[in-house]
Amino acid sequence: MLPKYPSRLADDNLITEEQRSRLSDIATGRVFSLYYELRTVLYLGILLLTAGLGYFCYLHISQAGHIVIILLLSSATVVCFLYALRKGPPVTLIRAIPPTPYFDYVVLLGALLMVCVQGYVQIQFGWLSDFMEYATLGTAVFLFLISYRFDHTGVLAIAITALMSFWSIALSTTKWYEADFLEVAGLENRAIVLGLSLAVAGLLLHARGIKRHFTITYLNLASLLFLSGAFVSLISDEREWFYIPLMFMGCGGLWYLALKLDSFLLLFYAAVYGYLTLTVELSRILHDPFLWYFYLLASCGGFVYFIIRYRKSFRRKA
Amino acid sequence: MIAYNPDLLTNLEILKHAKGWKNKNIIDDAQWQEISARYKVGIYHPNYFIRLSLFLATLTAIGAVFGLVTLFMSAVDLSSDAVAWLLLFFGGATIVALDRIFVKQMFHFKSGVTEGLLYTGILSIVIGAGLLSEFRDEYFTAFVLLAITATAAIRYLDLISTTLAMGTLMWILFHSLSEWEGMGAQLLPFAGMVLSMIGWSVVRRYKHRATLEAEVDCFNLSEGLWLLTFYASGNYLVVRELSVALLGMQLNTDSDIPLAWLFYAFTVIVPLSFIYAGVRLRNRIMLWAGLFVLGFSAFTFKYYYSLGHHEITLTAGGIVLILAAWIAMRYLREPRNGFTRESVFDESLGNAHLQAFVIAQTLPTKPSETPEGGISGGGGSFGGGGSSGSF
Numbered sequence: 001m002l003p004k005y006p007s008r009l010a011d012d013n014l015i016t017e018e019q020r021s022r023l024s025d026i027a028t029g030r031v032f033s034l035y036y037e038l039r040t041v042l043y044l045g046i047l048l049l050t051a052g053l054g055y056f057c058y059l060h061i062s063q064a065g066h067i068v069i070i071l072l073l074s075s076a077t078v079v080c081f082l083y084a085l086r087k088g089p090p091v092t093l094i095r096a097i098p099p100t101p102y103f104d105y106v107v108l109l110g111a112l113l114m115v116c117v118q119g120y121v122q123i124q125f126g127w128l129s130d131f132m133e134y135a136t137l138g139t140a141v142f143l144f145l146i147s148y149r150f151d152h153t154g155v156l157a158i159a160i161t162a163l164m165s166f167w168s169i170a171l172s173t174t175k176w177y178e179a180d181f182l183e184v185a186g187l188e189n190r191a192i193v194l195g196l197s198l199a200v201a202g203l204l205l206h207a208r209g210i211k212r213h214f215t216i217t218y219l220n221l222a223s224l225l226f227l228s229g230a231f232v233s234l235i236s237d238e239r240e241w242f243y244i245p246l247m248f249m250g251c252g253g254l255w256y257l258a259l260k261l262d263s264f265l266l267l268f269y270a271a272v273y274g275y276l277t278l279t280v281e282l283s284r285i286l287h288d289p290f291l292w293y294f295y296l297l298a299s300c301g302g303f304v305y306f307i308i309r310y311r312k313s314f315r316r317k318a
Numbered sequence: 319m320i321a322y323n324p325d326l327l328t329n330l331e332i333l334k335h336a337k338g339w340k341n342k343n344i345i346d347d348a349q350w351q352e353i354s355a356r357y358k359v360g361i362y363h364p365n366y367f368i369r370l371s372l373f374l375a376t377l378t379a380i381g382a383v384f385g386l387v388t389l390f391m392s393a394v395d396l397s398s399d400a401v402a403w404l405l406l407f408f409g410g411a412t413i414v415a416l417d418r419i420f421v422k423q424m425f426h427f428k429s430g431v432t433e434g435l436l437y438t439g440i441l442s443i444v445i446g447a448g449l450l451s452e453f454r455d456e457y458f459t460a461f462v463l464l465a466i467t468a469t470a471a472i473r474y475l476d477l478i479s480t481t482l483a484m485g486t487l488m489w490i491l492f493h494s495l496s497e498w499e500g501m502g503a504q505l506l507p508f509a510g511m512v513l514s515m516i517g518w519s520v521v522r523r524y525k526h527r528a529t530l531e532a533e534v535d536c537f538n539l540s541e542g543l544w545l546l547t548f549y550a551s552g553n554y555l556v557v558r559e560l561s562v563a564l565l566g567m568q569l570n571t572d573s574d575i576p577l578a579w580l581f582y583a584f585t586v587i588v589p590l591s592f593i594y595a596g597v598r599l600r601n602r603i604m605l606w607a608g609l610f611v612l613g614f615s616a617f618t619f620k621y622y623y624s625l626g627h628h629e630i631t632l633t634a635g636g637i638v639l640i641l642a643a644w645i646a647m648r649y650l651r652e653p654r655n656g657f658t659r660e661s662v663f664d665e666s667l668g669n670a671h672l673q674a675f676v677i678a679q680t681l682p683t684k685p686s687e688t689p690e691g692g693i694s695g696g697g698g699s700f701g702g703g704g705s706s707g708s709f
Contacts, residue, residue, distance in 0.1 A: 008332070012356065014352055019344060025656070031658060032600045032602075034646070034657060035662075037609070038647055040609075041639050044639055045638070045640035048635045049640060052630070052634070052635070053629075055628065055629040056629040101647055102643075102644060
């Protein structure tokens with residue numbers, strides 16, 4: 001901001017003298033915020049630390065001192081969560097204000113460390129074959145609790161991811177020996193079902209008014225899961241009569257939700273997957289290059305129309 | 319010198335800020351209404367998504383015209399010179415259309431259409447000029463590129479043209495020195511530093527005279543780029559690898575590049591002094607450049623002196639960063655000397671509060687509060703981990 005702008009507005013009596021002094025303090029650098037710098041450094045630090053620890057566990061998995069490592073990591077995790085419990089905001093159904101600037105980061109660090117410990121314990125003690133899926137499920141449940149208690153969308157996304165891996169692990173470890181085509185296709189169907197259930201869960205919670213700012217995280221992951229699962233099925237499966245309507249219904253529903261929740265991202269998913277489906281299906285019936293040329297032209301026009309028609313949503317979220 | 323109408327651009331910039339202030343509740347709705355009534359937007363400057371799609375649409379349209387012309391021309395057998403002149407004409411026409419029609423009449427400002435026309439124009443003029451000289455003289459092409467991108471940067475305040483102009487300038491310096499038999503290549507690091515310093519101070523001087531924010535953006539970008547080229551000129555890794563590549567220097571474990579100590583020192587000192595000076599002078603560009611090159615310095619040392627324990631490096635680096643951020647956040651719990659850990663628009667920095675701390679600067683600082691036990695948890699987690707390790 002140029003320092004002359006606040007002065008000019010104040011001279012025109014468009015802002016008060018107090019506002020002018022506040023804004024020109026910002027413009028001249030008299031107030032110098034290190035908000036983004038400090039947060040960036042903190043976040044990078046957490047990423048490096050957990051990456052380093054994860055890598056450490058991976059390298060030294062078969063060496064002595066497991067107990068030490070596990071104790072070390074889990075005490076760090078416990079410390080993070082104790083801090084969070086002590087400092088945490090009161091339980092609320094709406095968005096909570098973080099009590100300290102590093103609160104969110106401590107919760108995130110605790111969650112990432114916990115995933116690290118869990119993976120280590122599992123691989124080390126060979127609970128791989130029998131308990132892995134339940135351990136993953138347990139982690140997911142615990143992370144869901146954490147994300148709701150401490151109001152953390154990042155942890156919620158990790159929890160949903162853990163839930164997703166619980167489902168695919170259940171498929172790959174117990175059924176791999178009888179893996180024929182149908183079972184592999186089952187993975188996509190699982191994605192579709194899980195995506196749908198996540199979306200329904202998110203919407204139910206939304207309707208009950210519980211943590212409405214979480215809804216978009218649910219819908220984001222759910223729609224990616226659903227749409228990619230359905231799209232893969234559409235290409236690989238022969239039962240098109242089922243998957244084409246499913247795909248279009250999914251896109252239509254998502255479109256409706258996107259407009260209702262005013263989310264550009266969801267609108268974009270719906271448009272992209274809808275277009276992909278249409279193109280794939282046309283490629284199976286349409287063989288005339290001339291018609292294809294017109295289809296491409298019409299797509300360009302449609303794209304421009306889409307942008308102009310929904311530019312309000314673009315503007316708000318852009 | 320700029321192509322846009324400065325008054326309209328000022329209005330646009332004021333409105334942009336006022337909207338932000340309204341969203342942060344610094345000004346109220348009535349004030350926003352008044353401001354937007356006074357400062358009318360007379361300029362077409364859409365947001366990024368529309369800009370991108372207009373850019374693509376412009377390229378498609380230009381491509382269609384170009385394709386049609388090529389189709390007709392392919393019937394006639396043209397000499398290379400004729401093609402070059404056609405390209406020059408095409409590029410010139412594009413830029414005239416941009417300047418006279420889209421900017422002057424339709425008041426486009428960084429609308430996607432402007433970028434599409436500008437880049438096509440630059441590209442066809444440079445290729446045309448190169449073709450005319452049959453690409454024998456690379457300096458000729460480079461100087462044409464430099465001249466046209468610098469003009470575009472000044473006249474259209476385009477950031478990509480600014481970057482291109484600076485890159486071309488550095489390329490010319492680099493190439494002319496490295497072709498100079500004898501001393502040239504050894505002087506390269508120092509020439510790079512000197513050029514960067516000159517460039518930086520020129521930019522700093524002219525930035526103060528800028529009357530529009532769009533101009534300041536261009537200056538800020540090149541200020542940051544000059545800082546980066548300054549660092550790169552003396553960075554040990556860059557100097558060493560270039561010595562090997564350009565001078566054919568044979569380096570083994572015993573030998574090192576000449577003046578290695580100087581470049582080592584440079585690699586350490588420059589990032590730290592960028593960060594220090596950035597905070598001291600309240601220069602955010604320098605601060606960010608410092609943080610960025612600090613990472614590169616760490617990489618430089620890791621590259622040559624790695625102990626092979628990446629996991630320890632990562633973990634230790636993470637701990638250092640977390641501690642540094644945590645200490646700084648603790649230190650800035652109350653704003654000090656105008657430095658704050660909150661966003662400038664934060665409500666806690668409302669006017670009354672702000673006045674208070676600007677006044678409080680002049681008073682002796684109060685003794686810091688004793689830290690509460692819980693807060694040390696963030697940093698103490700590793701201490702805790704260490705103690706359990708001795709079981």
